Amino acid sequence: MPCTANVNMLEKVAGSIEASKGVFVIDYLGLSVKETQELRRALREVGAEMKVYKNNIVKIALKNAGQPDIEELLAGPCAYVFYEKDPVDAAKVIKEQSEKLKKMSFIGGIADGKALSADEAKAYADLASREELMAQLVYVMASPLSGIAQVCAGPARGLVTALKAVADEKDAA
Structure with missing residues (x-):
C-alpha cells in the first residue's frame, strides 16, 4: 500500500x-x-x-x-x-x-x-514570441497594401502637382 x-x-x-x-x-x-x-x-x-x-x-x-x-x-x-x-x-x-x-x-x-x-x-x-511573430505577420501583410495605396494615389498626386504649377505660373504672370 x-x-x-x-x-x-x-x-x-x-x-x-x-x-x-x-x-x-x-x-x-x-x-x-x-x-x-x-x-x-x-x-x-x-x-x-x-x-x-x-x-x-x-x-x-x-x-x-x-x-x-x-x-x-x-x-x-x-x-x-x-x-x-x-x-x-x-x-x-x-x-x-x-x-x-x-x-x-x-x-x-x-x-x-x-x-x-x-x-x-x-x-x-x-x-520569437507569439507577439513578435504576430507583429512580423502584420508587417508582411501591410507592406503590399501600403505599396498599392501609394501607386493608386500617384496619379492624383501628379494631378495636384500639375494644377499647383499652373496656378503658380498664373500668379507669377
Missing part, C-alpha cells in the same frame, strides 16, 4: 500536468531561496510555475497522463516548470535567469506533445 503523502503528491503532479500545455525540466541545484523566489515570480508573470516533486512520482504521473517518456532525464535534483500558454515565454525566462545566475540549466522537457532534450528545450528560448 503506497504512502498517503506520495498518493497526495501524485494527485498534485497529475493536476499540474493536466492544467499545463507542457513542462520544462531544469537543474536548479545551488539556487538560494531568494533566487528561487525571483525565478518563480518571473515565471508566474508569463503564465508558468515551478514545482519541485519527487522524480519517481513525476514519472508515474507522466505515464498515467499519456505524455512522452522522459524517464532518462529525471535523475538527481530537478525542478519542473509547467507552462499554461506559450512554451517560448517560459523558456526565455529560464534562459535569462540561468544566464543571470549561472546556477541552473535545462535538462529537457515536453512541448507540443513530444519529448525534448536539453538542447531542444534551450532552442525554444531562441524562438
Whole structure:
C-alpha cells in the first residue's frame, strides 16, 4: 500500500500536468531561496510555475497522463516548470535567469506533445514570441497594401502637382 503523502503528491503532479500545455525540466541545484523566489515570480508573470516533486512520482504521473517518456532525464535534483500558454515565454525566462545566475540549466522537457532534450528545450528560448511573430505577420501583410495605396494615389498626386504649377505660373504672370 503506497504512502498517503506520495498518493497526495501524485494527485498534485497529475493536476499540474493536466492544467499545463507542457513542462520544462531544469537543474536548479545551488539556487538560494531568494533566487528561487525571483525565478518563480518571473515565471508566474508569463503564465508558468515551478514545482519541485519527487522524480519517481513525476514519472508515474507522466505515464498515467499519456505524455512522452522522459524517464532518462529525471535523475538527481530537478525542478519542473509547467507552462499554461506559450512554451517560448517560459523558456526565455529560464534562459535569462540561468544566464543571470549561472546556477541552473535545462535538462529537457515536453512541448507540443513530444519529448525534448536539453538542447531542444534551450532552442525554444531562441524562438520569437507569439507577439513578435504576430507583429512580423502584420508587417508582411501591410507592406503590399501600403505599396498599392501609394501607386493608386500617384496619379492624383501628379494631378495636384500639375494644377499647383499652373496656378503658380498664373500668379507669377
